Amino acid sequence: MSANPTLVTARHFEYITARTTQEDDFLNSLKDHAVAADIPAIWISPAQAGFMQILLMLCRAKEVIEVGTLAGYSAIVMARALPQDGRVRTIEISEKYAGFAEEWVERSDVARRIEIHRGSGREILPTFESDSADAAFLDADKAGYDLYLEESLRIVRRGGLIMVDNAFAFGQLFDENPTDPEAPAVREFNEHMAREKRLKSVIAPFGDGCWVGVKL
Ligand code: DHB
Ligand code: MG
Numbered sequence: 001m002s003a004n005p006t007l008v009t010a011r012h013f014e015y016i017t018a019r020t021t022q023e024d025d026f027l028n029s030l031k032d033h034a035v036a037a038d039i040p041a042i043w044i045s046p047a048q049a050g051f052m053q054i055l056l057m058l059c060r061a062k063e064v065i066e067v068g069t070l071a072g073y074s075a076i077v078m079a080r081a082l083p084q085d086g087r088v089r090t091i092e093i094s095e096k097y098a099g100f101a102e103e104w105v106e107r108s109d110v111a112r113r114i115e116i117h118r119g120s121g122r123e124i125l126p127t128f129e130s131d132s133a134d135a136a137f138l139d140a141d142k143a144g145y146d147l148y149l150e151e152s153l154r155i156v157r158r159g160g161l162i163m164v165d166n167a168f169a170f171g172q173l174f175d176e177n178p179t180d181p182e183a184p185a186v187r188e189f190n191e192h193m194a195r196e197k198r199l200k201s202v203i204a205p206f207g208d209g210c211w212v213g214v215k216l
Helices: 010-018 025-036 046-058 073-079 095-107 121-127 142-155 183-195
Strands: 063-067 087-092 114-118 133-138 156-165 199-204 210-215
Touching: 010 046, 025 073, 025 095, 046 073, 046 133, 046 156, 046 210, 063 073, 063 121, 063 142, 073 087, 073 095, 073 114, 073 133, 087 095, 087 121, 095 114, 121 142, 133 142, 142 156, 142 183, 183 199, 183 210
Parallel strands: 063 087, 063 133, 087 114, 133 156
Antiparallel strands: 156 210, 199 210
16 A cells, blocks of 8 residues: 555546536526526535535534525535424525525425525624534635634534635635635635634545534
8 A cells, every 4th residue: 555645636536526426406407597697606516515414414413504605505405414403594695696595495495494694794693693503614705714714613512513615715726826816815714724723624625625624
């Protein structure tokens, strides 16, 4: 056996994808309609979705919070990993995206498990009670991540899960001159996460990189 870890390449990810349950017709249709409605075509990959669902199931999550609903794809994915009486409270600042997500959540199999809160994470998170969630997924404006993390550390119980999307900065993590204006904020946040003593965390290389941390 090699002493070094295997260098994971695009081929490995294709291999993983080919062995991962793909999204169902409903989520496929949601994506098509989001594109038709001019909503940014941004969603987690089926492998990331499956990984997040497994983590939620392992920590027996019942209450999840999310910052950045967008089209509602990840809220529906996460809600499907919860028990019948579970709940995802998801925050969306854009009235247009929240309206789209509401419509699709309503039609989904997990409509009763999802609440959409309209507003910014900055406004809404402070209204959530401390220790009232088992897990959080941060996937909104990257300049807000520090604040969302701080609030999540208050809202998520000890032993709960905090996941943060886009650790690979939209594929521009190593670019000297990244074109995405949010790339520097992601890099700074990654340094913060690496030093964060209140979490045991690691970047999982699914999708655009997803931080996974357990609240100690
Ligand atoms: C992009 C992707 C994301 O997952 C996100 O949260 C924001 C932006 C992008 O590809 O631009
Ligand atoms: Mg994201």
